[in-house]
Amino acid sequence: MFDRSLRVAVIGDRDPAFPPHLATDDALRHAAAHLGIAVDVRWLATEPLESDLTEVEAADVLWCAPGSPYRSLLGALAALRHGRERGVPTLGTCGGCQHMVIEYARHVLGYEDAQHAEYDPYASTLFVSALTCSLAGMTMPVTLAPGSRVAALYGRTEVEEKYYCDFGLDPSRQGSLHDGGFSVTGVDGDGEARVLEIPGHPYYVATLYVPQARSRPDAPHPLVVGLLRAAL
Secondary structure, three states: OOOOEEEEEEEOOOOOOOHHHHHHHHHHHHHHHHHOOEEEEEEEOOHHHHOOOHHHHOOOEEEEOOOOOOOOHHHHHHHHHHHHHHOOOEEEEOHHHHHHHHHHHHHOOOOOOOEEOOOOOOOOOEEEEEOOOOOOOOEEEEEEOOOOHHHHHHOOOEEEEEOOOOEEEOHHHHHHHHHOOOEEEEEOOOOOEEEEEOOOOOOEEEEOOOHHHHOEOOEOOHHHHHHHHHHO
């Protein structure tokens, strides 16, 4: 019997054949076992979130999952806005990271037409654009900013992580986002954003890579352990 239990809402249209979705469930189990707690994991399809955030509001933890384009961009953004504004520990990975960027650009930086190229490649205000080279299936080094939350969780400033994405933060918008409070705390070898976080929030972290892909029962991923620990 566990003394503590957390309700985790995973934002995303679940596909049981998509490896990162299975890895998300596994990573949460690994981290929960490490912490000696139970987790009630509920996947929330994005379309109903446009008008009903009841399940989001009841959650202790939010995770915006890979697998975009989602069925509803607006539903995903509504859930992320709740997590950001209400101080709910929130992690976004791959597509989830990209949607955290769009939500912040629209509702904090004031770019009401901020867009994601996967939904509208010809939008005038693209904050998420196609990567010069696809990172899908690649494992690449990431340099973390000393003193950042992610560096503290990893316990080091150089890591390697796996990617599934073809889109990322548009380099021309990186400075605006960082200076506007969504700090870039992890970069690739060219200095392009791979991790972002909001300082002062209990836990609001976005990774372009998929940390859950490297989680194992005997080695839960530190970012997922940190996510659950923040909720505790």
